[in-house]
Amino acid sequence: MSQRITMHIDLDTFFVSVEQADNPELKGKPVVVGGKPGGRGVVATASYEARAFGLHSAMPIATAVRLCPQAIFIEGNYSRYAEVSKKFMAILADFSPFLEPMGLDEAYLDVTGFESLHGTIRQMAIKIKQRVKEDLRINASIGIASCKVVAKVASDESKPDGLIEVPSGGEAAFLAPLAIRKLPGVGKKTEQVLAGLGIHTIGQLARMPLPALKSRFGAFSDMLYRHANGIDNNPVTPPGEAKSISRETTFEEDTHDIVLLSGTLRYQAERVGADLRELGKQTKCISIKVRYADFTTITRQSTLPQMTDLDQIIYQTGYNLLQKAIATNRQAIRLVGIGVSGLSQPGNQLSLMDNAEQRLGKLNKAVDRIRDKYGFGAIQTGRTIQLKHF
Ligand code: TTP
Ligand code: MG
Numbered sequence: 277m278s279q280r281i282t283m284h285i286d287l288d289t290f291f292v293s294v295e296q297a298d299n300p301e302l303k304g305k306p307v308v309v310g311g312k313p314g315g316r317g318v319v320a321t322a323s324y325e326a327r328a329f330g331l332h333s334a335m336p337i338a339t340a341v342r343l344c345p346q347a348i349f350i351e352g353n354y355s356r357y358a359e360v361s362k363k364f365m366a367i368l369a370d371f372s373p374f375l376e377p378m379g380l381d382e383a384y385l386d387v388t389g390f391e392s393l394h395g396t397i398r399q400m401a402i403k404i405k406q407r408v409k410e411d412l413r414i415n416a417s418i419g420i421a422s423c424k425v426v427a428k429v430a431s432d433e434s435k436p437d438g439l440i441e442v443p444s445g446g447e448a449a450f451l452a453p454l455a456i457r458k459l460p461g462v463g464k465k466t467e468q469v470l471a472g473l474g475i476h477t478i479g480q481l482a483r484m485p486l487p488a489l490k491s492r493f494g495a496f497s498d499m500l501y502r503h504a505n506g507i508d509n510n511p512v513t514p515p516g517e518a519k520s521i522s523r524e525t526t527f528e529e530d531t532h533d534i535v536l537l538s539g540t541l542r543y544q545a546e547r548v549g550a551d552l553r554e555l556g557k558q559t560k561c562i563s564i565k566v567r568y569a570d571f572t573t574i575t576r577q578s579t580l581p582q583m584t585d586l587d588q589i590i591y592q593t594g595y596n597l598l599q600k601a602i603a604t605n606r607q608a609i610r611l612v613g614i615g616v617s618g619l620s621q622p623g624n625q626l627s628l629m630d631n632a633e634q635r636l637g638k639l640n641k642a643v644d645r646i647r648d649k650y651g652f653g654a655i656q657t658g659r660t661i662q663l664k665h666f
Pocket of ligand 1: 286287288289290291292319320321322333334381382435
């Protein structure tokens with residue numbers, strides 16, 4: 277497998293940060309979201325100033341009041357947090373269509389190959405942090421690593437307002453000195469059992485023989501062992517109802533054939549375009565993915581001056597990127613894919629489109645209707661029809 281690069285982005289003290297962004301007077305103060313003093317609720321989150329007094333998520337409010345009576349307690353406004361979360365995910369989707377949101381304030385991005393757009397992946401992470409700060413007035417912490425679990429631990433370790441890049445091959449060494457508890461999925465119980473065995477750090481866990489782990493943790497051991505060693509094969513998986521849409525195809529045999537490549541890309545662009553129109557969304561951000569015969573995988577992205585949901589424009593943009601990819605690496609191609617991200621509802625931009633685009637828009641809608649009725653294969657365009665021969 278080729279080397280992947282994964283980013284984990286997590287907003288700092290999320291609920292509190294939203295309150296502070298909406299009311300800057302709260303900045304720099306001990307703030308708790310999660311119920312009024314005297315109530316029976318628990319702390320949802322606490323600012324770093326409040327954490328300094330020992331406050332943390334899930335602590336009963338009564339305890340929090342006792343430890344830090346001067347804290348400002350706010351009940352919180354979940355719909356407001358959901359609204360900010362949506363904006364946060366939209367920012368991330370602008371950077372890569374390979375986005376997997378986790379809850380409200382964190383997400384994984386597959387950024388393999390994106391260094392070409394930003395200089396380095398670290399530079400890309402800095403840009404994401406800046407965008408989040410400018411648009412939302414919230415700090416994001418970011419971990420960069422070859423897999424999800426290490427990226428997540430890295431973003432946690434980097435807090436607050438941090439950025440940690442774990443070099444490829446250095447995963448196990450990065451995790452080794454950290455407390456067992458830092459490993460996602462390790463709760464109090466696992467921690468206690470391991471402590472009973474004299475295991476306190478992730479490094480000690482990584483060196484434990486698998487059979488010894490199996491006798492105590494059963495089916496959970498394999499994952500525990502892999503994660504402790506910085507190995508996680510779970511890919512970043514964009515959800516179905518995504519902020520991005522993509523299609524990819526692996527060829528039966530690696531190919532140089534531009535007719536097959538462009539025909540496949542055209543077919544994928546038509547599927548992506550049909551999905552966009554069905555969702556009522558448009559995009560400015562088009563990317564392609566190319567995996568070469570030696571499994572090196574690149575993604576290339578292009579930003580359009582104007583939103584579109586047209587197959588022809590998605591295809592043409594993707595094809596230009598593909599041609600550049602072919603020009604820079606002459607190997608045969610194993611996989612090609614196309615994706616769109618940063619989706620949004622079309623504004624009232626019809627007047628900006630020229631006549632040709634308006635006509636294409638109508639044509640695409642008519643094709644969608646026929647395909648709805650008779651299936652996707654009912655209409656073949658000039659390029660996809662060539663695929664029939666393969
Ligand atoms: P987290 O990302 O776990 O925490 P956080 O953003 O508050 O702080 P950090 O800087 O350490 O990332 O959770 C995100 C939000 O989810 C958090 O702001 C409030 C909510 N939450 C709860 O309501 N209860 C909980 O027990 C936790 C952990 C979080
Ligand atoms: Mg957070």
